[in-house]
Amino acid sequence: MSASISQPTGPDTPGGKALRRTIISMVGWIGCGIGLCLVIFPLLDIVGVVTVNGLAALNWDLFTKNTGGAALGMRNAIEGTFIITIFAMAIAVPIGVGAGIYLCEYGKNKTGSTIRFLSDVLTGTPSVVLGYFSYIVFIISFGWGFSLAAAAITIAILIVPYLARITELALTQVPNTMREAAFALGSNDATVVFKVVLPAASSGVITGALLALAISVGETAPLIYTAGWSDYAWSGKFTHSPVAYLTYVIWTFIDQPDAHSHALAYAAAFIVMMVVLAINIGVRLTVKRSVR
Amino acid sequence: MTNLSKLLRTGVAVLAIAAAAGAAPRAAHAQVDVPLIESGSSLLYPLFNAWVGSYTASNPSADITTTSTGSGAGIAQAIKGLIQIGASDAYLSDTIVKKNPTMLSIPLAISSQAINYNLPGVGALNLSGPILAGIYEGKITQWNDPAIAAANPGVALPAHVIVPIHRLDGSGDTFIFTQYLSASDAGWASTLKFGTAVSWPAIAGEVGAKGNSGMLSALGNNPYGIAYIGISFADKVKSAGLGQAALLNKSGQYVLPTVENISAAAQSVATTTPADERVSMIFAEGPTAYPIVNYEYAIVDSHQPAPAIAEAIRDFLKWSVTEGNASSFLNPVHFLPLPPAVQALSLTQINNIQ
């Protein structure tokens, strides 16, 4: 196939119709290209704004000093986001991927479609509602206070449905012939899933995990009422000890009157982006290598 | 629900064990001193940050975290004991004090608010409570309305629709702005009243914005707009080329939010401030008194669970209303220090924290 704009190849195609089809194809490709541009340019602009302002604000203090009242640095926030995300993912990934496996492999029934349905409904829950739920239940009723435990569970509830659905979508793309072959060789359920289906769908599952990671790193609303905020490093306690996080820096400092705070907010946004970009590239490289 | 929480608790326990190794060296660093959390008003937040930065520099054992959540959250969380110091632009209402008699409202500094406008070609503008009420109720819709023209003789007012801009999120700025409207306009006082969020009347073309930064952007983006913006943003408003209106005070004078006019209001209320310091400074007496001025409060429970916590709170708050009232802290945000009489009242209240 030469280039994307192709010639009709059928020998008996009448000329006029062929021309029409070529034109339709041309218009179609141009339309798709315009769509891409309409998406790429604003997104490029948004990413550019964060990069330019973020780079300008970067300095070593950001990584070595805590916020400590005077907005000196954000080591505490970087650490806090890292810790919250790790614990949230540790809770959410087994549940989400497990649910995705069930939905795709065994969930073509009433139970499956009910779970699928409710999972989509949970996706539509505004994160602030989950945050408020956790605030009343964990912080106040359980008496945990602002804490890592509450924050991680809240984020986990938030990302599990994404993980489940994207895992399912990824597994669905694996051809059934592969499963049948594995079963024919006498493999059991777990072996088929872990040795055949999951590896074949790994890029999709990892995309889902990345999206979940991105959401958990980028969320603010559910953390304000659960993690609280701390100007210092995490104390190591799961309850009764607030945790700092990067999005707080963005959300709060962007609304301060002084330029210094603004710079800190953009630096935080830039770091969030870079961290996820790094994970993204890293994962991509490993996936490629393992596939070969 | 209990099943879920059990499961979640189990999950957390498992994770806790898994992480114990990594977390252990950290836990050793856990504070021997008392960690305090301040949370609430976003207006007070920059000042608290400056205070804590300087206070902890001279008191290395102090461990105070500052958080910006909103006055409502600050008050609610202070009452629930989740935080030690709630920051609020408003004093506690009678209803809350009746329910929670141990909660104190302690003024820490004085703040004010400017009414800003984006009117190409208009250099100075006089406005009054009733005019502003009319604009935000949708009764005054044109800049050349007779009411505005009467307050501004000789000013060429454009024949253009007014774009009223208000805060969308709950805000101390909305609280003091609507208090001014309630104090100076009987119609507003009987219908919309005041609060951190009010039921803004429907006006086609109005804009709701988030935060003072959002107000500033919305005003810049909307020629013929009008907005109320906290005084700490005054420098930014000026550099954006937006106007600052003179407001009609109780004595019938149009006054700007200058240091002199704000202190005039503060002085006139200082003498009438009661022992519990719950008083409005809005629309104060005095020929030069600026009408939108308020105390910024620390909301603290006078009955703390441990003497050490009470002591840490007392030490920090005492420092705030004395050394912390120095101009080096207050000038960057355009706040003013407490008058001596009010400072004495605040210190008395602080000493009651046990």
Next chain:
Amino acid sequence: MKLRPFRTAVLGLSLLIPAALVAVVLFLVIYSGQAMAFNGFHFLTDVTWNLGDLYNDPVTVKGIQVPSGAEYGILAFIAGTLASSFLAIIIAVPLSIGTAIFLAEAVPELERSARRTIPWLPPIRPVLAMLVELVAVVPSVVFGLWGIAVLIPFLGHHISPTGNGYGLLAASIVLALMITPIIASTLYDALSQVPKENRESAFALGSTHFEVVTKAMMPMVRATLIGGVVLALGRALGETMAVLMVSGGGINILPTSLFSPISTIASFIVSQLDSAESDPTNMAVRALSEIALVLFLITLAVNAAAKLLSSGALNVRKH
């Protein structure tokens, strides 16, 4: 019957999702009970939202303590939510389809021919795909800031008849930009998974490349596309910060044009929560819980509709 431990285990894990949802919904129902009793049906049909006088003694209505003058009607927010989300989907779906098709099908060929003249050309596709995924992590506050700094002045100067760019259209465009990557990347993944045989048989029938994509490949990924759209719609319905910053925050007003100020349910909850907390009777917070419950019902309805659609799509595929 044979015991299948693996199936039971993954079923157990997947049941945690509905369990979490049920926990949240139960909490909201219990928490908003008093508000429901106080509001009745007016909650859904009234446009007026008023927290009432939070600084005076509450009054007792129908045996329930509420701030005087309190009135909770959310019709305007329901309208704002539905209008902005659906408009966002209408903008995002064609853009996503175009983007995904172009990335998956046209870019590799363009790249191949371009590399003939410029051999050192870096790989375009992974870079573009990366950019699309990167956007998913840009905090929504940043989208809001971009909206205020770039989009609002543009709409105000060039499109809006009143010169005021805030409102329904601005909110929808920002939402569309936020969800396009979700739809586009799901679709892109699905397109690249279409078996070679299906493509090649379509080519063999004499189709142009574009026809292969639209007639042979797209029908195969339709269910995935709908799945992606539902995910995206969920995100749009629940998005708060970016919408809050550009929507103009209309309250007590129903949207009548693309430039009407609107509030969505999610953004409204965020904006009111702080003030609601200062309500000594707690009724405002309960009313917000009730709003959250309404949002649940809306997502429920949206998902039900999507399910009908996608089952229809599956039928088409079977023929």
